Amino acid sequence: MSSDKSRQGYGLCALTGTPGKFVEAHILPKALTRPERPGAPLIQRRSGRRPVRRWTSWYDANLVTADGEKILAGYDDWAIRELRRHKLVWSGWGGSKSLEAKDFTALNSTPWGMRRISEIDTQHLRLFFLSLLWRAAASGLVEFHEVQLSADTMEALRKMVEIGDAPPVNFLPISLTQISTLGVIHNQGIFHRTKTLPGLPGLPVQMRRYYRIYIDGLIAHVHLDQHDPNHIRELGIMMLGSEADWVLTTVTFERSFELENMLWIHAESLP
Numbered sequence: 001m002s003s004d005k006s007r008q009g010y011g012l013c014a015l016t017g018t019p020g021k022f023v024e025a026h027i028l029p030k031a032l033t034r035p036e037r038p039g040a041p042l043i044q045r046r047s048g049r050r051p052v053r054r055w056t057s058w059y060d061a062n063l064v065t066a067d068g069e070k071i072l073a074g075y076d077d078w079a080i081r082e083l084r085r086h087k088l089v090w091s092g093w094g095g096s097k098s099l100e101a102k103d104f105t106a107l108n109s110t111p112w113g114m115r116r117i118s119e120i121d122t123q124h125l126r127l128f129f130l131s132l133l134w135r136a137a138a139s140g141l142v143e144f145h146e147v148q149l150s151a152d153t154m155e156a157l158r159k160m161v162e163i164g165d166a167p168p169v170n171f172l173p174i175s176l177t178q179i180s181t182l183g184v185i186h187n188q189g190i191f192h193r194t195k196t197l198p199g200l201p202g203l204p205v206q207m208r209r210y211y212r213i214y215i216d217g218l219i220a221h222v223h224l225d226q227h228d229p230n231h232i233r234e235l236g237i238m239m240l241g242s243e244a245d246w247v248l249t250t251v252t253f254e255r256s257f258e259l260e261n262m263l264w265i266h267a268e269s270l271p
Contacts, residue, residue, distance in 0.1 A: 033057030183253030
């Protein structure tokens with residue numbers, strides 16, 4: 001392919017491998033990364049840097065062609081509809097300030113709770129979150145520099161996203177947490193973190209690396225270390241896609257990482 005065409009936005013689609021003209025691809029769905037007020041800019045804050053005004057959420061103009069974007073848009077359109085239908089994102093609450101009591105079980109009047117979700121394709125939802133991780137890892141945007149995967153993992157992930165096949169569940173397993181009270185509308189990049197998994201019967205305490213993906217009051221933990229299949233079985237429906245139903249944890253915005261991180265980033269980005 002000529003250098004002239006490359007400068008004009010032509011190249012190989014990172015998802016399908018076919019040549020063509022690049023199109024804008026949102027890393028996180030635009031409908032779930034909206035500003036707090038319609039028409040208002042998005043304020044991008046990073047530690048140690050002055051805030052930047054943006055008018056749309058992160059997108060990469062050199063990632064996929066129309067064929068690749070059609071696949072990604074299919075995941076996004078389905079997920080937006082299903083996440084809102086099940087009130088898993090704030091934009092599905094219809095103006096309410098919190099989840100209704102019938103939608104989840106609070107744990108002994110604490111900020112934490114549990115939700116059991118039925119009548120949703122958990123495998124397809126798993127593919128949606130895997131597609132977000134792939135986009136971030138494949139993108140050249142500086143905002144996603146933390147997302148680094150091995151070449152083998154990237155190729156396996158790309159194939160899953162391209163053909164729509166998500167097993168096995170112990171490869172990049174996913175768990176989710178929902179914020180159960182409405183907080184400040186905001187967007188976050190994808191963070192690399194480490195957490196401790198408590199020991200289960202016959203299994204030791206384990207440290208797990210994961211990428212944390214936030215969209216509209218819903219958080220996905222995509223675990224980087226391949227789990228032992230026995231551990232996945234013990235965790236059962238807490239791991240997305242392991243069964244037809246699935247259970248996720250909830251936490252109020254006031255006790256969430258979101259609020260703590262926003263306050264810290266705000267302070268760090270001030271001149």
